[in-house]
Amino acid sequence: MPNYTSVEVCAGAGGQALGLEAAGFDHLACVEWEPAACETLRANRPAWNVIESDLRDWEPAPELIGVDLLAGGVPCPPFSIAGQQLGRDDERDLFPEIVRLAEALQPRALMIENVRGLLGSKFADYRDEIVRELKELGFEHCGWELLNSADYGVPQARRRSILVMMRPEAAFHFRWPNPQDEQTTVGETLLPYVAEWPGAAAWSQHALGIAPALVGGSKKHGGADLGPTRARARWAELGVDGRGLADAPPGPETPHDHQLRLTVPMAAAVQGFPPDWQFQGRKTAAYRQVGNAFPPPVATAVGQAISSALLQADAEED
Known part of the structure; x- marks a missing residue:
């Protein structure tokens, strides 16, 4: 072609x-x-x-x-x-x-x-x-x-x-x-990003659903969170704290029962971006690019x- x-x-x-x-x-x-x-x-x-x-x-x-x-x-x-x-x-x-x-x-x-x-x-x-x-x-x-x-x-x-x-x-x-024919789940998408976390496998098996739409907001409204109350409640069902973003994914020392928060690269993966796509700017500016994509x-x-x-x-x- x-x-x-x-x-x-x-x-x-x-x-x-x-x-x-x-x-x-x-x-x-x-x-x-x-x-x-x-x-x-x-x-x-x-x-x-x-x-x-x-x-x-x-x-x-x-x-x-x-x-x-x-x-x-x-x-x-x-x-x-x-x-x-x-x-x-x-x-x-x-x-x-x-x-x-x-x-x-x-x-x-x-x-x-x-x-x-x-x-x-x-x-x-x-x-x-x-x-x-x-x-x-x-x-x-x-x-x-x-x-x-x-x-x-x-x-x-x-x-x-x-x-x-x-x-x-x-x-x-x-x-x-x-x-x-088949949908991709949040758990299988994000597992590579949290693989070093001892609780990763259990969390991934729990997060077998589809996420709500990410919201990027505008310069006038919204910060680096995963959306309004209803959306954050759905994220909570997937084992994700939607009240903000993390600077880094959980690591090998992170407790099993850690409440996961997304990083900007993880949010980008939920949007379908490849792992090598690098967003420029500080965390909130970068997340806004992701959420509006x-x-x-x-x-x-x-x-x-x-x-x-x-x-x-x-x-x-x-």
Whole structure:
């Protein structure tokens, strides 16, 4: 399968970009405004073209026009309950910028990720407006889909809305990815991170469920904890203290009955990041990058579906 090209916007710490890379996409640019997240991208992928900019101020270079895929995870607060669901009236809503860039870049496909709240009836008219504007630019609507990360190898019940639109010749071939047959548990995911702890095996056998969605919060709200009261209660059922993060995993001297807390690398593993992905910045800033990320395995699954559709369209053209 050939490698297709992509431009990633609102790239964050690279969850979607990393997943699309695994699906065979070569990133021509990764646009992100948060300095710590940009440092994470540069530290892990020095060859990537990381552009540190507010999306509203970014004008694509001419060589990016005609890219195969425009992808991104626009800010979630305008559509989340925690963000008061102000939608288009929220200054953080960047969907208009996606439409602007779709016109400027003329990609063959778009993949935009957001919170599940965007699919609520409250935003039905806004979703229709976005689709209508993109159709006017020559794209076909492949659908808004709600995908649960737990269905794609991520040990977390993280449901995200995904919009895919493509040029008509490729849209005809697009099919949403099928869920995997088995889910991955928190215990089996995190066991390698706590292997030196004498209580690791017993804890892992207890933590056989799926975690609630990690919450990264924003600079204005939230710290380095695993979410609101309900989420922390679910973490407690898995043998994890969700009231904060640890600086290091439990070691050989840690008591068997230790109440486990996640480290930033452990939280990243729950999001589906590989162990070698290093987050830059202090603990809270690094965890915020993790908690706000789009799980790479889900991006890979959708990216492979997009790549397959493009490939079939190219084969028909040949």
